[in-house]
Amino acid sequence: MTGIDEVARAAGVSTATVSRALRGLPNVSSGTRARVLDEASRLGYVASPSASSLASGRTRTIGLLTPWVNRWFFANVIDGAERGLRALGYDALLYTFDVRDGHPRRRVDPGVLRRRVDGILVVGLPLADDEVASLLALGTPIVFVGSGPAGQVTVRLDDDATGRRATEHLLGLGHRVVGHITGVPDAFLDWSPPLAREAGYRRALAAAGAEVSDSLVVRGGFDVAGGRASVRELLACRPDVSAVFAASDEMAMGAVLGLGDLGRRVPDDVSVIGVDGHDLGELVGLTTMVQDTYQQGVDAASLLMDLVAGGSPPRVVTFPTELLVRRSTAVPPPRRA
Amino acid sequence: MTGIDEVARAAGVSTATVSRALRGLPNVSSGTRARVLDEASRLGYVASPSASSLASGRTRTIGLLTPWVNRWFFANVIDGAERGLRALGYDALLYTFDVRDGHPRRRVDPGVLRRRVDGILVVGLPLADDEVASLLALGTPIVFVGSGPAGQVTVRLDDDATGRRATEHLLGLGHRVVGHITGVPDAFLDWSPPLAREAGYRRALAAAGAEVSDSLVVRGGFDVAGGRASVRELLACRPDVSAVFAASDEMAMGAVLGLGDLGRRVPDDVSVIGVDGHDLGELVGLTTMVQDTYQQGVDAASLLMDLVAGGSPPRVVTFPTELLVRRSTAVPPPRRA
């Protein structure tokens, strides 16, 4: 394993100069720098990350905290974040935390992150206030994606507007009884997207003079299976529902399956709209509010790098969502007597 | 930042004893150990990873090399691997490498991994022979998932058998002209799953006396869009095809979309079968060969840990695939004159 002193010897300079030259620091003559770079690459020298971290106090690594990597939103954000970070010379350490809807997960332990990362990216992980506090106590810069506590740097959607516009699309088609399926409440905090989407949904209904009722809202798993179960529950209780706003595309696709289970056709009997712009939404012609998750990851990475560098990035970066109309929404069926 | 000496002072022992006690090494009296553990947790002490890596030469970190994290197979394997590794006390560093079908990607540079990880998990990344060699030259244990070069520890499917059985299912329904859509050849090596699946497909056709022809095979993107385009190309060239074997569920779902584009119904006009057991396959009633990707990740993690510990795990762990019949395959339509 070639070390810095071998390079120094080969280039005829001190190890300090090698270190400076290789890191692009100033105060190195261009001739010296060229010679060092040359010898370093010839010898295949790469600085030991542990040694330089120990000496400098910086790890050039960030921690990616997320509940899952195998769901659409998370996978795409992580993909974007990892590539964004790598482009900026940082490595990404992956930390997953089980979040089962409605169940407590293991607490986020800041200890593991201590002295291990220069920054933290929290991707769609609903953290309790004290978890946020313990993370902040590390003194490590943090950026939140998807949702984040007030005052923290966050990349997110305008979830309220997204919920409102999705609902308005349904109302505009003539639907008057619009159901909503979303996540379990105790899995979320007051800064969670599902709550804001639901608020937008209620606001839109109220503005249109349509029924606003708890009986029109079912909370369950935030995934395909959850959407499937929730829509069945919704229809069992409110068979008069002619349209459903699902808080995510995965739930919406579950809803399509669940409606199929009940023998209801989409959109002839019931319209369905989701949120995400999932790649496979087209399989069922899903109408949805599209968001750019990959870019959210990229942007979050650069905000975090800014923070790590001591900058003051904007507190909140809001991504737009765009209505994509496909086949899962249509005018409601004629009212039955 | 509390250090090991503070704990040592508080517990009234030397730093060496603290180190031993905290790492669960033998030769520490239980009384001493308890006292040390107590003080350490009271002070919130966590050893600096860089310092201990530097001193010990071990990083307790492994590198996850993968082309994507946002595709089904990869996301699930990574999820399993990360959790498996964490359970064994290891961290996972994520490294993605762009693989665009048919295009060269940036070469895997072993330099970045050097002294940074104790082991490497290669997830579905087709590496050139010299890339494998340069990785092996690191002297770091490596485990491959999905496919791997001969002689290396690999977790995978019996792709040949999977392709054969998928094709046999179609033949068993009475199909005689069975097309195949898969990945672009130059993106794959001789140890790649797509090639083996195709070989199985051809073997099954030959055994049944059905037509084996290059005109029945289309290679394109290994994703939804690729499947969609490929099936259209296939049908344009061979309109007599009554069944399609897609090398992945994502391609199969794309095929369903593409057949829809052409006005062909599934399965009335054309049957479709995939490989994976993708969560959303049910949306289109996709018949498929199911594999357990999550567990492949978990198992790969433990094989790698075994290797890191100096063990000699089995060279190849083969996962079973199981035929799941849903609605996308059926008997062929009556032959036209």
Place this chain on the structure above:
DNA sequence: CTGTTAGCGCCTTCAA
């Protein structure tokens, strides 16, 4: 069972 003593390989003042 426990303490002492060298480093691990690099970065970073400080002086030159």
Place this chain on the structure above:
DNA sequence: TTGAAGGCGCTAACAG
């Protein structure tokens, strides 16, 4: 612009 030297915080021999 460059070099010398002292750590960064921990682990691992070796004594005791």
